[in-house]
Amino acid sequence: MKMSADRKSNVIARVGLVGIIGNLFLFVIKIIIAIVSKSQAMLADSINSGTDILSSLMTLVGGKLAAEAPDKGHNYGHAKAEYVFSLIISLITGYLAIKIAWDGAVSLIDRNVFEFSWYLILVCAITMITKFFLYLYTRKVGKENDDILILTNAQDHKNDILVTASVLVGVIVAVFKIYWLDGIIAICIATRIFYVAIDFFVQSYTVLIDRSMDDVEIKEIESIIKTYKNIDHIDKITSKSTGKSFIVIVKVSVDGNMTVNESHQIAGKLKSDIMKLKNVYDVVIHINPV
Numbered sequence: 001m002k003m004s005a006d007r008k009s010n011v012i013a014r015v016g017l018v019g020i021i022g023n024l025f026l027f028v029i030k031i032i033i034a035i036v037s038k039s040q041a042m043l044a045d046s047i048n049s050g051t052d053i054l055s056s057l058m059t060l061v062g063g064k065l066a067a068e069a070p071d072k073g074h075n076y077g078h079a080k081a082e083y084v085f086s087l088i089i090s091l092i093t094g095y096l097a098i099k100i101a102w103d104g105a106v107s108l109i110d111r112n113v114f115e116f117s118w119y120l121i122l123v124c125a126i127t128m129i130t131k132f133f134l135y136l137y138t139r140k141v142g143k144e145n146d147d148i149l150i151l152t153n154a155q156d157h158k159n160d161i162l163v164t165a166s167v168l169v170g171v172i173v174a175v176f177k178i179y180w181l182d183g184i185i186a187i188c189i190a191t192r193i194f195y196v197a198i199d200f201f202v203q204s205y206t207v208l209i210d211r212s213m214d215d216v217e218i219k220e221i222e223s224i225i226k227t228y229k230n231i232d233h234i235d236k237i238t239s240k241s242t243g244k245s246f247i248v249i250v251k252v253s254v255d256g257n258m259t260v261n262e263s264h265q266i267a268g269k270l271k272s273d274i275m276k277l278k279n280v281y282d283v284v285i286h287i288n289p290v
Contacts, residue, residue, distance in 0.1 A: 015141050015150050016060030022134050023052040026127050033123050040107040041167045042120060044100040044186040045127070048163060048193060051093050055153060058085040076281065079243025083204040086152055090201035097194035104186030116174045124168040131160045146244065152200055159196055163189050213239040213246055217277070221248065224273050230254060230266060232290045245281035248274060256289030263287045 030046035033039075065081035068074075135157035142150035170185040213221075218237055225234055235251035250270070254263055267285035274283045 011141060011145055012147065012150065013060055013064060015138055015153065016056050018137065019056030019134065019153055020053055020060070022130055023049050023056060026130060027053060029123050029126065033117070033119050037117050037120055039120060039167075039171070039182055040104050041170045041182045041185040041189065042123070044104065044189045045164055045167050047096055047100055048160060048189065049127075051089075051096055051193075052156060052160065054092060055089050055156060058089050061085065076242045076247065079245065080208060080241075082147070083207045083243065086200055087204035087208065089152075090197045090199075090204060094194055094197035094201070097190045097197060099190075100193065101187050101190035104183045104190060107186065108180060108183035116171065120171045121168065124164050124171065127164045128161050128168075131157050131164065135161065152203075156196065159192060163192060207241050207243065210241050212241070213248070217246075217279070220277055221250065221274055224277075225250070225252060225270065228266065228270065230258075231270075235288055242281045245279050247282045247284070248280055249284045249286070250274070251286040251288060253288045253290045258289075 027046055027049040030042060030049055034042040034046050065078050065085075068078045068081075070076060135154055138150055138154035138157055141147075142154050166185050166188060170182045173181050218239075221237055222234060225231060232253045232255065235253055236249075237251075238249045239246040240249075252270075254266065264287075267287055271283040271285050274280060
């Protein structure tokens, strides 16, 4: 749904702030317990929470920039700013995933043993509950506003629940002296984080290189044009991304004997009809004479 720049900025700021507070709390308790217990899996999970703080901060800053209204230097607004920040998040997250996997592998090779503690289980439980509520809240807001940064954060919260669940499994089996699983879980967490980072990178990169509308969206536009009996045929339809929305350029042919005023009326009505479609930011109609 479309909303004002001020409202979008406020929504994203609220989501970012909630994420920063929640993840900062989790990061502090995880890193303390990880250092005390020497658990590689918990350390990996704490680093994961650290990246979440960065992600929420990027959401806050990037969303604020993206919500700024069009100006003289940016006629179509600043919507791509959020994709720039999303791209940065994906690169940082990918690097940290590789670091976590490396440390987990070293732990396996050196046969490091961590110290079991009930606090490890308590931290896992607190993390999963906190992340579950953060996921529900962020997903709801993201869907209501159709915002990639917020939805990216929601997916991250969901992934974190699974990540911490795997850490919990490793902690529980440690009761039976199965310590090697801790390093394997750390590597699995890193693999999952890296996969998510790649996914976010592809989404952001695709928009930043000015992707076009897909075939389904183009066919919607074509079906609208075909309802105009005074349009002879469609010459060309192109599009350019402004973020999650598109600028659509439509070239059609009409009777060459038609007056300028008549062709202008057709172009105006056609633009109005296409603008009603989802994710259309602006439409340019070019009339050619048959």
